[in-house]
Amino acid sequence: MPRPASDTRYPFADVADAARALPACVLDAELVAVLDSGEVAFSRLQSRSGRGPRRGEDFTVHLAVFDLLALGDTGWRSRGYDERRRQLLDVLADGPALIRPVPPTGDLATALRWVGALGGVEGVVMKPSRPYIAGRQSGWLKWRRMHTSEAAVLGVSGRTPATQCLVLGLPRPDGRMRAVGVSLPLAPGVRRELLPLLHPTGEGVVELSGTVGGLPGAAPVPYLPVMATVVVEIEADQEGPTEFGRFRHRPRVLRVRGDMAPTDLPANR
Known part of the structure; x- marks a missing residue:
């Protein structure tokens, strides 16, 4: 992730400014709008001016981080997911509150509880502990409630x-x-x-x-x-x-x- 300038003309400038606190890295992540109720509302991202939270809004914007692809000049795609995850948590450990890792679990009962309480999230992704590979060869599976x-x-x-x-x-x-x-x-x-x-x-x-x-x-x-x-x-x-x-x-x-x-x-x- 490049270090952005602190300039409110950029879309989601508050999140970009928060990213300056991180070391140089490449992350697999997604912007999410979180309502005061805790639910995710994707439509809020499209109605937002991108100049930081406005007074009276019922949501805040966060960067939900899924994976670590590179840190400095070192690529991490060839490592297993478990190793990438440990390094990701280390990178974000003392990072800004607006940039947080998504929670994972290897426990079936916990995963089933998540499926029953998605709160606006469209699905759950299942990743084997393999190298990060793009496309259908990744081995990832996604469950969506239809x-x-x-x-x-x-x-x-x-x-x-x-x-x-x-x-x-x-x-x-x-x-x-x-x-x-x-x-x-x-x-x-x-x-x-x-x-x-x-x-x-x-x-x-x-x-x-x-x-x-x-x-x-x-x-x-x-x-x-x-x-x-x-x-x-x-x-x-x-x-x-x-x-x-x-x-x-x-x-x-x-x-x-x-x-x-x-x-x-x-x-x-």
Whole structure:
């Protein structure tokens, strides 16, 4: 982690300034917004000005550290996780309160208690004591609590059958549809079931804001609008579109809900 200048023009300048107290290192970490209740609220990160905590806010921002990749000029990726963890704790032992290691456990009962009380955290990661390897060869596993719900189909995106996905929507309180996310690519069976049910609006290809289709700053998503008459069942790692009225991660479309109409869907504010 480079030593940042103390300059409030930088996003999350208070966290960056706290990092100056650490030795030169490379960390695997994530910014988290922690509510006064102790729960994590990712959406607060996107609404924050980045110039330090403002008076009256109901959260503080911390850097949750998962792993140590390098310390000074020495790389630590080739070491086992247990060794990396011990060194990480030594690096952060007398460090700033805003930068803390995430808690680990090797005890199954403790892990199960965490799973039952995630408090806004999307999942639990399981790491073997191996070298730090990027990609699917890492051997890491992630458990997420998944939720099913319904959404209307507002459009289709993707240039090939293998990449086709849906623009999903929910009604506003006034009854108008609002896009709340973009699905993962459709499974072949779901795609075949949907094909005869979807009818283009005739508008031609339009663009959806990248914030709705992915993350802030993401490229716009081109899609073909369709008549909002079809409802699908979806699976996501959150109960509903809670962050700025959208899904944080792309939901998976499970099936067509032929027994439901868009007017049966709950309003999304």
